[in-house]
Amino acid sequence: MNHDGLKESLQTLGGRLRTLRQQRCATLDDISERSGISPSTLSRLESGQRKYTLDLLLPLAAVYGVSLDELVGAPPTGDPRVHLRPVAVPGQDQMVLPLTRHHGGPHAHKHVLPRGATTAAGQGLHTHQGHSWVYVLHGRLRIMAGARHLLLSAGEATEFDTRLPHALENVGDQPVEFLSLFGSQGERMRLVTSWEEAPGLGAGGPGT
Structure with a gap:
């Protein structure tokens, strides 16, 4: 990575740290307990007011379940594959697999909640900025x-404002798997319904 690339990565690192924490619905105190880094230091790291050092970044990479390269936004080194790993959510009995790697905008995840599990376990209902x-x-x-x-079953979907106190619960007799799109700034899904007919194709498609 050249000097300009390193400088750009460090300038956006605070935002990435904040996004990783928000994606896991974790507070500064939650991450502090797991990393051994004080909440005030975590806050300064997220705001870019504290120098980034390996003794701070390595524990955070471990807590968030990402590599150090992913944490600091290092450029790819020749392997085009996307290596996504499931991570545990602090204080919750669920696994989350990030499906997007970009910073900012809505993020996609796959969740697995074991039988009888709830995202409110040990923490109560959550409330934070965003839309899910x-x-x-x-x-x-x-x-x-x-x-x-x-109550949703397989093949059903819904959306809600995460500023409302909320929680998700597995009410079946087996693990529940679901996808989520979350916009931390309240971004909502945009449903596009204006279809155009492709030239040479009838309304019924090929063969009509």
């Missing part, structure tokens, strides 16, 4: 958002 879209792949999932409860 959820699609169930397998099992049955209950979503509690504010005063509303909704």
Whole structure:
């Protein structure tokens, strides 16, 4: 990495650290407990007011379940494959597999909640800035958002404002798997419905 590339990566590192923490619905105190780094130091790292050193970044990479290269945004070194690894959410009995690697904008994840598990375990209902879209792949999932409860089965989807106190719960007899799209700034899914007919194809497609 050249000097300009290193400088750019360090300038955006604080934002990446904040995004990683928010994606896991973790507080500064949660990450402090797992990393041994004080909440005030974590806050200064996220705001770019503290110098980034290996003795701070290595524990954070371990807590977030990412490599040091992924944490600092190092450029690829010749391997075009995307290596995504599941990570455990602090204080919750669930595994999360990040499906996107970009910084900023909505992020996609695959979640697995074991039988009887809930995202509220040990922490109560969550509330934070953003908007979430959820699609169930397998099992049955209950979503509690504010005063509303909704039960989803495989093939069903919903969305909700994460500023509402919320939690997700596996109410089936087997692990529930679901996809989520989360926008930390409140970005919502944009449904595009204006279809155009391809030249030479009828309304029914090929063969009509």
